[in-house]
Amino acid sequence: MVIAAVLLVIVLGSVVFHLATPWWTTPLASNWKTMDDTLTITVVITGVFFVAINLFVAYAVWRYRHRAGHRAAYEPENHRLERWLIGITTIGIVGLLAPGLVVYADYVRPPRDALQLEVVGYQWQWRFRLPGPTGELGGTDVRFISPTNPLGLDPSDPEGRDNLVIDGGEVYLPVNRPVKVTMRSVDVLHDFFAPQFRARMNLVPGQVSSFWFTPTQTGRFEAMCAQLCGLGHSAMRAHVVVVEEAEFLAWRDKLPTFASTQAPMAVTGGDPVALGRALAQSKGCVACHSSDGSTSVGPTWKGLYGKTETLKDGRRLRVDEQFLRDFIRDPKAMSIQGFPPVMPRIELSEDELDALVAHIKSLATP
Ligand code: CUA
DSSP states (O other): OHHHHHHHHHHHHHHHHHHHOSOOOOOOOBSOHHHHHHHHHHHHHHHHHHHHHHHHHHHHHHHTOOOTTOOOOOOOOOHHHHHHHHHHHHHHHHHHHHHHHHHHHHHTSOOTTOEEEEEEEETTEEEEEEOOTTOOOOOBOGGGOBTTBTTOBOTTOHHHHTOEEEOSSEEEEETTOOEEEEEEESSSOEEEEEGGGTEEEEEOTTOOEEEEEOBOSOEEEEEEEOSOOSTTGGGOEEEEEEEOHHHHHHHHHTSOBHHHHTOHHHHHTTOHHHHHHHHHHHTTGGGTOOSSSOOOSSOOSTTTTTOEEEBTTSOEEEOOHHHHHHHHHOTTSOOBTTSOSOOOOOOOOHHHHHHHHHHHHHTSOO
């Protein structure tokens, strides 16, 4: 009796909790309403089975409870009942799987006029690439990946020269325009996921995966990595900013082309701050140090200059030019409280070190 009552409470509680819960999905901001529909179908089917099976068990526990003078009957076969159960279960499973197949087929077949966006994941940041005026992305190969060519674009492919390379984890997209997203990983398994778009997919090393979506709402949407990929996994975030077409084009016009990133000195015209910014990207510093105050594996560079840091041995040091130069030259010599000692030594010339320090200094809060 007690068990039957507990089962009834669990069933009732689950249904009430489902209806009253504040934990619903985020508001939809893409064309993928069908994703929500399949989720609803799944919840309804599994919910009906959950309620029906538990109520049946509660009923059976109560109806066939132990009573003096009653004997249990043994019934090894019941073909009619088996056919019913197999039939109902089959319908339930088809209902769970079939809609997903239809939605998935659509999900990986982008419209012809879709804008191309490449998402590249690496421990623990995102990079993006957009095509230039021709609308085509140039070829890539892991052989070409180097500190100055982190996306591994083929330098001999003319299609790639005008490709726009985006560092820093923020990409703009025009509203109401389909986007074909292709994904690559430089190191381990990652997963690009922006909840409001209901779109996500794994980035598998050695493969190019893809899906498409149409952003239908303007706004700034957070995307995150949804595969545990190491120490900095939780910091592996990016933002997709959906804007009107004109604003998108204005933003895109300011991006550096692949060709220009291959000659940072020439592009930056000798300005040390600009060179430092280019180096921070090409040398991979931005993987762990943000420039916008957001937390990552290492301290953000925004406002770092002039701050006082506490070393593990208790000493307190002001972050000035000398401190930065010493630390970058030999990161293992000091360890700072609050940060894991994981910074690698990076080969830099004296001029490059000056430029990098100048860049960090330029991010000091006034
Ligand atoms: Cu990349 Cu988790």
